[in-house]
Amino acid sequence: MRTDWRKLFQDHGAIWLHDGRPSRPHALLTSGLHSDGFVNCTFVTQQPEVVKRILAEQDGLGTRLPREKVDWVVGSAFGAITLAYAVAAHIGARAAFTEKDGNGMRLARFEIGPEEQVLVVEDTVSTGGSTLKTIEGLQQNGVAAADILPQIVCLVNRSGVDRLGERELRALIKLDIHVWPPAECPLCKGGSQALRPKTHWKELTS
Numbered sequence: 639m640r641t642d643w644r645k646l647f648q649d650h651g652a653i654w655l656h657d658g659r660p661s662r663p664h665a666l667l668t669s670g671l672h673s674d675g676f677v678n679c680t681f682v683t684q685q686p687e688v689v690k691r692i693l694a695e696q697d698g699l700g701t702r703l704p705r706e707k708v709d710w711v712v713g714s715a716f717g718a719i720t721l722a723y724a725v726a727a728h729i730g731a732r733a734a735f736t737e738k739d740g741n742g743m744r745l746a747r748f749e750i751g752p753e754e755q756v757l758v759v760e761d762t763v764s765t766g767g768s769t770l771k772t773i774e775g776l777q778q779n780g781v782a783a784a785d786i787l788p789q790i791v792c793l794v795n796r797s798g799v800d801r802l803g804e805r806e807l808r809a810l811i812k813l814d815i816h817v818w819p820p821a822e823c824p825l826c827k828g829g830s831q832a833l834r835p836k837t838h839w840k841e842l843t844s
């Protein structure tokens with residue numbers, strides 16, 4: 639039996655999607671934008687047993703992993719640290735993370751050797767900005783672009799694109815989520831209320 643990953647994430651509160659009915663509230667994001675969906679993978683990645691299932695099950699994330707040799711799995715802090723660790727454990731590689739450094743990301747605590755192959759993973763790809771910064775940070779810390787695998791593996795891709803730069807995005811779940819400035823939000827125009835998901839989870843999901 640195949641697991642419905644989207645439903646599993648919804649059941650754990652990691653994905654919420656507006657059902658299209660104007661009487662239902664929609665999401666007010668931290669950025670101030672309004673949205674018909676909300677993703678917070680923490681509710682899934684905090685559960686090691688669920689992450690193990692995601693990697694091990696048929697049609698899970700394990701099947702999206704590249705077949706090439708991987709020496710390091712790198713995620714960006716903090717969201718992708720646990721996923722990088724779990725993927726590394728699954729394939730027998732080492733795990734590392736990049737962390738914020740001004741506007742960019744840097745590899746501060748790990749030394750990746752020459753010609754070691756690096757797989758970049760992400761929990762949620764929204765715009766792809768932080769993933770691209772992680773790739774830049776790796777290169778600034780001496781990792782050759784050619785040693786960063788041409789696939790990026792993530793739990794949720796809500797970016798609407800299948801590539802980041804020259805690399806292919808492979809996701810467990812692909813979502814079509816929209817964001818609007820408040821003045822242009824069609825859900826507001828339809829009479830739906832904008833609520834912050836973290837403090838109004840019950841209203842959004844009831």
Ligand SMILES: [Zn+2]
Binds near residue numbers: 825
């Ligand atoms: Zn709105």
